[in-house]
Amino acid sequence: VEESVHLELMPTVNRDYIDTNLEEIYEKLLKVRKDVLKALEEARKQDLIRHPYEAKVLLKLPEDYKGLMLDRLDWIKFFFTVSQLEVVDNVDTDIKVESEDIEGLTVGIERAEGEKCPRCWIYDETVGKDGQPICDRCMEQVKIYKNIRYRIIFSFFLYFTQNKMITYTKPKPFVKWAGGKRQIIKVLKENIPETFNRYIEPFVGGGALLFELLPSNAIINDINSELINTYLVIKDNVERLIESLKEHKNNENYYYKIRDLNPSELSKIERASRFIYLNKTCFNGLYRENSKGKFNVPFGKYKNPKILDEENLRAVSFYLCNNNIKIYNKDYKEICELAKKGDFVYLDPPYYPINKTSSFTKYTKYDFTEKDQIELSEVFKSLDKKGCFVMLSNSNTDFIKELYKDFYILEVEAGRYINCKGNLRKKRKLEVLIKNY
Template structure:
């Protein structure tokens, strides 16, 4: 039975919270759940699989999940010290520009990421080409920096089930997937236009070459008789790339963007391979 208290602890651009009901219609029966682009974990926490391999290329994000799993009490204690003040915010944001950042403990780094996510402008996680967090202070009146019961609930979920947490390439993350397993891909989306606003979530650029490499991985998983579901933008490039697969159009609301005029309803696609066991 799922624990309703287990849900995303971060706001994450491209997160799937408002598409959970739609995506659940396409979740098959499976043995092990794989999610190579974990992000905020909305689908993971909605499904709460007993056996899963989760991954993201963002090292700071994955550090957060590992700290919640292994050191949640220390994380909660560290989160208590943060202040919703502009000068303090920029001091904390500055950490990854300092030479001694790598000397910070995993708990301090996880606490920093959660604090910045809760207090930065529009809850947007963005880094520059050097991998430095560069979102301005959000000026929120009373942000909920510490959600103690939520963190504890996630801690229990990660420890009471067989959840492997990786920080590697998406192809490497699914190398152990086999027939009967289910892989959900939610990669950085193909831009809706050549001039579409691009936000970097880590220092790795996910361009069309990477989209093509991902498609080859989907092909390989299909040959291995794994069940695959992929989310992406509804663009001519993506439709052509996956023309040999079943494609379902869904409507999504996007609320996290630095440009308020680029928030709202947009079409997305779900790409489905032919090894499903659901009805």
């Protein structure tokens, strides 16, 4: 070996590597490629495409080329640097080139189908499917994508490789929810256990903490079946839900027409669409049912409510589809029975009222009474005995503090009242956070 590569002689070819058959195949493929490039150039001149990846190539081949191409269909499009390729009997496109070298070869060009994958730039129909931001092939490559840190790096990657910001959007709650935890999210985050197995949220509501933590292994649940149906539709049918949400109007007559619909007579997608629509346009984003289980909140009269947030719905869908998130519509007790040692259970029930008029506990036709609070404290204790990490939010009242006196109690500041009276909106230490660790 010479001291420097510049002093080395050209290496002699190892005769074993010579494969005349392969050479012949590549000569033929390169000939076809020449005609494909000619056709692509024509398509570019005629403004059909600006980049070869925007093209789908249609090839009519003579018999002796057919097998050659069909055997290589899985990768030959990369050899031609196009997004899609098909072998056809007839080329019926505006742009077509008859080969001068290969008799019987015609190359046609049309625009590739699907969306551009921001990772590999190839157009593919799997991009955007169920909120997936990249194509199936890239999804396979970036299994690490599930890790939040890599997703942020990936967002930057997209930013620098694309002119526009096709970023990974961090999902956030898709409904405004009474008792939503966004105002004290920092405190909640500071208080979660350092490590745990599964994340379990039996009273998930809008899921403020769920979307903050984005656990990859979780169980979420709520007794509100309209809400849970919406989570499921976002997971499985986000594009159809988005289409349906585009149809809604923000006016009073229309609002009451939609409110009066009976959810049990609607499809799952219509129910989810109605639910999000009512949440965005009703008074204060409240969800309240009368004793017959009928949603009864009046029209909110907002000038420009954001009924449809496509980007977030797709982000939520992507998160739910690509992680192990089990979604239930049961009473919280059944869910707590699923918890095992090492799981982290966050309990955020309807709060015990601070006084008779201040609090809102009636999310559905079932109220959450004093008896329910006592039973919940028993469930808390049984989870503690099992070896789960348990954290619970509730109102800062003597009654609640007495129920959980054997655990750590933290007073938390928040101004999250549904009550409209200004003085009650003032931040006061109205909540407690209770932990067994």
